[in-house]
Amino acid sequence: MERSRVHKSKIINDPVYGFITVPGELAFTIIEHPYFQRLRRIKQLGLTHLVYPGAHHTRFQHSLGAMHLMTEAMESLRAKGHDISDREVEAAELAILLHDIGHGPFSHALENSIVDGISHEDISLLFMNRLNEEFQGSLSMAIDIFRDEYERKFLHQLVSGQLDFDRLDYLKRDSFFCGVAEGIVSDERIIKTLTILGDNIGIEAKGIYSVEKFIIARRLMYWQVYLHKTVLSAEALLIRILRRARELARNGHELFATPPLAFFLEKHIGKEEFINDPAVLDNFSRIDDFDIFSAIKTWSTHEDFILSTLSNSLVNRELFRVEMQTHPFPPDYFYRLKAALQREMPSLSPEETGYFVFSDITSNYSYDLFDNRISVLLKDGSVIDLSEASGLFNLTILTEPDVKYVLGYPKKLTGVEK
Amino acid sequence: MERSRVHKSKIINDPVYGFITVPGELAFTIIEHPYFQRLRRIKQLGLTHLVYPGAHHTRFQHSLGAMHLMTEAMESLRAKGHDISDREVEAAELAILLHDIGHGPFSHALENSIVDGISHEDISLLFMNRLNEEFQGSLSMAIDIFRDEYERKFLHQLVSGQLDFDRLDYLKRDSFFCGVAEGIVSDERIIKTLTILGDNIGIEAKGIYSVEKFIIARRLMYWQVYLHKTVLSAEALLIRILRRARELARNGHELFATPPLAFFLEKHIGKEEFINDPAVLDNFSRIDDFDIFSAIKTWSTHEDFILSTLSNSLVNRELFRVEMQTHPFPPDYFYRLKAALQREMPSLSPEETGYFVFSDITSNYSYDLFDNRISVLLKDGSVIDLSEASGLFNLTILTEPDVKYVLGYPKKLTGVEK
Amino acid sequence: MERSRVHKSKIINDPVYGFITVPGELAFTIIEHPYFQRLRRIKQLGLTHLVYPGAHHTRFQHSLGAMHLMTEAMESLRAKGHDISDREVEAAELAILLHDIGHGPFSHALENSIVDGISHEDISLLFMNRLNEEFQGSLSMAIDIFRDEYERKFLHQLVSGQLDFDRLDYLKRDSFFCGVAEGIVSDERIIKTLTILGDNIGIEAKGIYSVEKFIIARRLMYWQVYLHKTVLSAEALLIRILRRARELARNGHELFATPPLAFFLEKHIGKEEFINDPAVLDNFSRIDDFDIFSAIKTWSTHEDFILSTLSNSLVNRELFRVEMQTHPFPPDYFYRLKAALQREMPSLSPEETGYFVFSDITSNYSYDLFDNRISVLLKDGSVIDLSEASGLFNLTILTEPDVKYVLGYPKKLTGVEK
Amino acid sequence: MERSRVHKSKIINDPVYGFITVPGELAFTIIEHPYFQRLRRIKQLGLTHLVYPGAHHTRFQHSLGAMHLMTEAMESLRAKGHDISDREVEAAELAILLHDIGHGPFSHALENSIVDGISHEDISLLFMNRLNEEFQGSLSMAIDIFRDEYERKFLHQLVSGQLDFDRLDYLKRDSFFCGVAEGIVSDERIIKTLTILGDNIGIEAKGIYSVEKFIIARRLMYWQVYLHKTVLSAEALLIRILRRARELARNGHELFATPPLAFFLEKHIGKEEFINDPAVLDNFSRIDDFDIFSAIKTWSTHEDFILSTLSNSLVNRELFRVEMQTHPFPPDYFYRLKAALQREMPSLSPEETGYFVFSDITSNYSYDLFDNRISVLLKDGSVIDLSEASGLFNLTILTEPDVKYVLGYPKKLTGVEK
Numbered sequence A, B, C, D: 001m002e003r004s005r006v007h008k009s010k011i012i013n014d015p016v017y018g019f020i021t022v023p024g025e026l027a028f029t030i031i032e033h034p035y036f037q038r039l040r041r042i043k044q045l046g047l048t049h050l051v052y053p054g055a056h057h058t059r060f061q062h063s064l065g066a067m068h069l070m071t072e073a074m075e076s077l078r079a080k081g082h083d084i085s086d087r088e089v090e091a092a093e094l095a096i097l098l099h100d101i102g103h104g105p106f107s108h109a110l111e112n113s114i115v116d117g118i119s120h121e122d123i124s125l126l127f128m129n130r131l132n133e134e135f136q137g138s139l140s141m142a143i144d145i146f147r148d149e150y151e152r153k154f155l156h157q158l159v160s161g162q163l164d165f166d167r168l169d170y171l172k173r174d175s176f177f178c179g180v181a182e183g184i185v186s187d188e189r190i191i192k193t194l195t196i197l198g199d200n201i202g203i204e205a206k207g208i209y210s211v212e213k214f215i216i217a218r219r220l221m222y223w224q225v226y227l228h229k230t231v232l233s234a235e236a237l238l239i240r241i242l243r244r245a246r247e248l249a250r251n252g253h254e255l256f257a258t259p260p261l262a263f264f265l266e267k268h269i270g271k272e273e274f275i276n277d278p279a280v281l282d283n284f285s286r287i288d289d290f291d292i293f294s295a296i297k298t299w300s301t302h303e304d305f306i307l308s309t310l311s312n313s314l315v316n317r318e319l320f321r322v323e324m325q326t327h328p329f330p331p332d333y334f335y336r337l338k339a340a341l342q343r344e345m346p347s348l349s350p351e352e353t354g355y356f357v358f359s360d361i362t363s364n365y366s367y368d369l370f371d372n373r374i375s376v377l378l379k380d381g382s383v384i385d386l387s388e389a390s391g392l393f394n395l396t397i398l399t400e401p402d403v404k405y406v407l408g409y410p411k412k413l414t415g416v417e418k
Helices: A025-032 A034-041 A046-050 A059-079 A086-097 A107-111 A120-134 A140-146 A153-159 A165-178 A187-193 A205-226 A229-250 A259-266 A271-276 A278-284 A289-299 A305-315 A331-344 A351-355 B025-032 B034-041 B046-050 B059-079 B086-097 B107-111 B120-134 B140-146 B153-159 B165-178 B187-193 B205-226 B229-250 B259-266 B271-276 B278-284 B289-299 B305-315 B331-344 B351-355 C025-032 C034-041 C046-050 C059-079 C086-097 C107-111 C120-134 C140-146 C153-159 C165-178 C187-192 C205-226 C229-250 C259-266 C271-276 C278-284 C289-299 C305-315 C331-344 C351-355 D025-032 D034-041 D046-050 D059-079 D086-097 D107-111 D120-134 D140-146 D153-159 D165-178 D187-193 D205-226 D229-250 D259-266 D271-276 D278-284 D289-299 D305-315 D331-344 D351-355
Strands: A011-014 A018-021 A194-197 A200-204 A321-325 A358-364 A375-377 A383-385 A402-409 B011-014 B018-021 B194-197 B200-204 B321-325 B358-364 B375-377 B383-385 B402-409 C011-014 C018-021 C194-197 C200-204 C321-325 C358-364 C375-377 C383-385 C402-409 D011-014 D018-021 D194-197 D200-204 D321-325 D358-364 D375-377 D383-385 D402-409
Touching: A011 A059, A018 A059, A018 C187, A025 A034, A025 A086, A034 A059, A034 A120, A046 A107, A046 A229, A059 A086, A059 A153, A059 A165, A059 A187, A059 A194, A086 A140, A086 A153, A107 A229, A120 A140, A120 A271, A120 A278, A140 A153, A153 A165, A153 A200, A165 A187, A165 A205, A187 A194, A187 A200, A187 A205, A187 C018, A194 A375, A200 A205, A205 A375, A205 D205, A229 A259, A229 A289, A229 A305, A229 A321, A229 A351, A229 A358, A229 A402, A259 A278, A259 A289, A271 A278, A289 A305, A289 B289, A305 A351, A331 A351, A331 A402, B011 B059, B018 B059, B018 D187, B025 B034, B025 B086, B034 B059, B034 B120, B046 B107, B046 B229, B059 B086, B059 B153, B059 B165, B059 B187, B059 B194, B086 B140, B086 B153, B107 B229, B120 B140, B120 B271, B120 B278, B140 B153, B153 B165, B153 B200, B165 B187, B165 B205, B187 B194, B187 B200, B187 B205, B187 D018, B194 B375, B200 B205, B205 B375, B205 C205, B229 B259, B229 B289, B229 B305, B229 B321, B229 B351, B229 B358, B229 B402, B259 B278, B259 B289, B271 B278, B289 B305, B305 B351, B331 B351, B331 B402, C011 C059, C018 C059, C025 C034, C025 C086, C034 C059, C034 C120, C046 C107, C046 C229, C059 C086, C059 C153, C059 C165, C059 C187, C059 C194, C086 C140, C086 C153, C107 C229, C120 C140, C120 C271, C120 C278, C140 C153, C153 C165, C153 C200, C165 C187, C165 C205, C187 C194, C187 C205, C194 C375, C200 C205, C205 C375, C229 C259, C229 C289, C229 C305, C229 C321, C229 C351, C229 C358, C229 C402, C259 C278, C259 C289, C271 C278, C289 C305, C289 D289, C305 C351, C331 C351, C331 C402, D011 D059, D018 D059, D025 D034, D025 D086, D034 D059, D034 D120, D046 D107, D046 D229, D059 D086, D059 D153, D059 D165, D059 D187, D059 D194, D086 D140, D086 D153, D107 D229, D120 D140, D120 D271, D120 D278, D140 D153, D153 D165, D153 D200, D165 D187, D165 D205, D187 D194, D187 D200, D187 D205, D194 D375, D200 D205, D205 D375, D229 D259, D229 D289, D229 D305, D229 D321, D229 D351, D229 D358, D229 D402, D259 D278, D259 D289, D271 D278, D289 D305, D305 D351, D331 D351, D331 D402
Parallel strands: A200 A375, B200 B375, C200 C375, D200 D375
Antiparallel strands: A011 A018, A194 A200, A321 A402, A358 A402, A375 A383, B011 B018, B194 B200, B321 B402, B358 B402, B375 B383, C011 C018, C194 C200, C321 C402, C358 C402, C375 C383, D011 D018, D194 D200, D321 D402, D358 D402, D375 D383
């Protein structure tokens, strides 16, 4: 029996793929749920639009796009003769539709400031469990796939792996909205060369060059966009603003904030609280970019010098200067910058200089040998790892992390020697 | 002397045109000004993303894009031998860069609720005058062009006319981000066929079909996007939320709002206040999508039944049902809907039913005979109006407004006969 | 039972749609047939590449593209619940795949010079009948659809009608390869709004603006590309070259030509010969752009002054000057041009001047009221003609032919007053 | 003094870049010359359209595209303050416009069959010298740049180097017309990061990832398109057809051919003949795809079994089966295939089996350490090689040739064990 997969009102315009068809009633109902609608208000790339002004696309669009790729892949695999049941197709679609449901606004900033010790994947799972209760267990197989507890591993691998549809959609979508044409990958060709090897996903030999291209496109997007130093600078600012706000809130200062933001600023919220106190997830389900940025805008006139200075910098895009290099900075450079800062802002205590001068290390794997690896099906039926099939990937340069050292400070701190 | 027009750090990625080059120091300084940075936080299409999820692009991008087209056009016209001075080029670029600086968030909604009797063009002019003071008069010619007080009329016509770069950019950009491929117009061909006729802008005969296409694309975008009934429904909701909030605020109810939003909710602000009280423009310069939507989200739990019901509907996208037709609705249909509503929500007074049932008339001119008309330069040197040159436009259908009648009400009001 | 519709080696790259999947064994076998392979050697737009250098795409690509749209439409209509059998789907795909199989090279030129009184549709039918014999009748339903003798009329209408996939593909494809972005139409949206009304094809009301756009895009492509005066000029030259060659051949002059071209030059071939003499179709099945153009190149050094002059002009793109206007030319202008020509080329007889000076009338219907009309399904279930549903099309300007008068002559004939 | 660079009638539509502006009178005159017009009749990718049906684009389009990139680059470099004279700009544009003027039809096939020991670059130079005479020396600087005898080396490097506009245009154009989206490179970003280092071309550090992407895209296009085994198979067939035809012609057999093709079939033409006998270049200037393919079509009914069999296979796309692997084939496999062939076609002599069974070795450098290398300008002003700047390229895998072994034979030769 075929699922009825098309329904008039369930075709969604998407500039990346043209049209996305919602593949069934359950997916449609979940998309309409307030938990999922919240993703409309969370930008996929946080503050990246300060560098790439087109980057205002949302987790909502990305989740729909990833689902669309799953639908296409399931059809292609079935057409090649692989047996995948209707229930498995639906579960895989739901698993990827919901994979980002736990994302907070400006997620990396949030995970490093307001919330402690819980990842967005953990929170996604909490949301999925709640929805599963609400929908009488109809998400159970999707949850198993998401958690990699379903026996047919390839379904999980397409949700989360080296060559999953999360990555495929976000690379394509981020390139598109940033206007970085080189990041564009061809989903169609990759999907058409997917195959199932035992219980694992693999690619046919003729897909090798497309996968190479995908991995190089990802590498390019990392350095050109995700780890762009101005983006890192804005994120560093945001983290410091939220930390300062939390510090003030917990010390009893009055602070403009929407109720759910106030909840997270005032309380310590870790994994345990998320699991044990339903109010935590309730509040989390109401927080989005609007809560964060309306507060920061208001804080730009707050009486606390640090909070207002940092907030003002972010709102008016007067960002830190950032230096980035492949080897560590001389240790005393950092201290000399802090000393110079204290001369500029004498009211700051030594610890408080950390709000204005920061250092960080970023890294990026092009192809992670320890992650789920990509298997290639040769024409003679044998299976080898991508790093063997493509000369390109048995190389330390792509399989070892690419580390960069980062240092940031206010632009007016000039003349400090390195 | 050539202006130095290219500068390393002044190339901006734009998914629509690839790259936009900021054409000079003054433009760059204005883009960095907080007044202009605010446009990063105002969506070009307000709530349209509820129908077209890609439509999160901003007034900031649009303003840069329109400036880019102006730069291209000036180059093309100069290359054809038209004499345009460097100062005129710069002024035209600044005029269009700033044409939307006075836009508020969700502008149509705002102009119909919080602010009274002042258009965004008026506010743009107020901002320009302030910036002109700040920049010692260097915007004077740009302001003259914007106000159509500069002698060479074609410069104003390119900022605001039947075939201006505001429209050309927004049609192209809105089509792109909505994923409505049919709306795409070819800026390049239109720009390449522009010419100057006396002091007026015109097109060469070979550009007629492109202009026809532009006008039909605009017509399509109106009905497919700008006047999409779900978009109208969301806007109607937003207007009612803000009106209710204003009513409550002015009656002394406590209401969550950022300081600038509170300013506009509590006071009556019309054109006179904008002109006479500098605090009005100061507050306006701080208001954007974040103020509006963070408040609405918070109001969704407000004790006022009307405010919380409406706010909740918008946040969770439970929009009004909208009917749209080319002839008026039977007058009593509206009353029967209101009566049915009162049975559903008995606490409402008769006047308050207007928050939930609404009617409206929309209209759209494809080619407005009373606006600045488009002149066509024939090969023999004679000049005629587009409506003569193209058989398509001397038609009442395109030159008379296209009127539609709209009626909206909560989805649960079923079974009311028309 | 589902047809097995996907097969590894039957996915074809197409720059317009990305990938085209050949929908079954029979379609694949026909594509591999020499009759169909010939279409690889026939340019879709003849000599248009002399104006739009990208226009080298072929009837082969177009036929595959039109088949692809049929496949998509059949899936969409079935998904909406319309009952279409597997056999009908296959027959419709084959009918459109083969609709251009009878096209000769530079078809309009050929139909006006070498072949007499038989259209390419007639020849397509002759080829289909031959293939039907070869494939034991498996094309019978496809032929019925092509001839509009199948009971479910919508299948024929999608092959040949106001809104058929021949037009939809060629508009999209021609725009793409010419680089005329304004001609691009959105096949996806039109296909998604198709419906079946009784036995006829129709569109849902929400598709009206896309259809308007399609008809305007077609209008634009006519004037910008298909009837571009330089293209008309090149075609006029080609027709004259072939007529002269035929004249010489039939008078016993020796003439370089491939055997099938020689066959058509030497004999008079009309509809009757095509039907009665199998050798005619055999020879036709071997003729393509290469036969024509290799001959013309060789004829550019032929001893006949007219043949070599005309051939040389075409090969080296020294085309006629063409004048084009909406009203007839003064009758004596034509004679004065011929007189001036005879002064330039005294060896020409008065009749022979017709090889160098020509006049023509072109016309184009945007929406033909006498053709199969487009029905629109309104939401209330009623059906009206597009010309009623869209204000745009009940207009004489679009429903009456758009006539232009054309006159061409060698560029060196200057100074002749009109 | 600025050259007047724009002229109404000199804007050419190009699907890849939108519009190409011919930058001056001399370029325009050369484009109109019969030598250059010939490139309209030479497909860029020879027989590749047998695999990628969209690949019918020509050397004409490619040459214009490469010139367009040169124009863009010159403007960008000048805008950055590099001093390049108007004469140098024009010479560079002409050099690249003419770089392929010496290409024959199906060039690799031709260079291996009809013409001996002369490359298309040599022939391009012969054409340039002829044109230089015709245009009174105005091409001298262009020729110096082409031959790398001009002092400012970067101009030659942009015509022919690791990162030249020949490659940049053909990669982009070939990807576009083949419909292989992954091959698309961003010319704009690469051009914007170009710089001049001493007299050499270099890139700014921020362009590294785009160049990586360019080199990987090129690698992908090699394996996916240029060395696609079906393309190799078709080319092998073509070479064998032309060799057989030459053999027959030189042995006095009558053979259909246009006069210039007959010239090359009957005579032995090497570098010396090209230089000493003007008739050789005259004949070469008249030969294009039409001469070759009209002959092959006619030869498909020739009485010589080998010639007609091979010709027929190519015309009807019944290509050889090709095996391709990274290690050599067992030597006796080749002989066993030949033996099997002789059982199929007993009339063949042992030497003649080489017309039907062939072996070859292909190779491809991603980044050639011995070619002109790509220099990178770091922010601190130092200059390093790309292979140092990008971890990706100091790798043997990309800097050593990628060798593949190829073997082809008729499809009906089945069951021969390897």
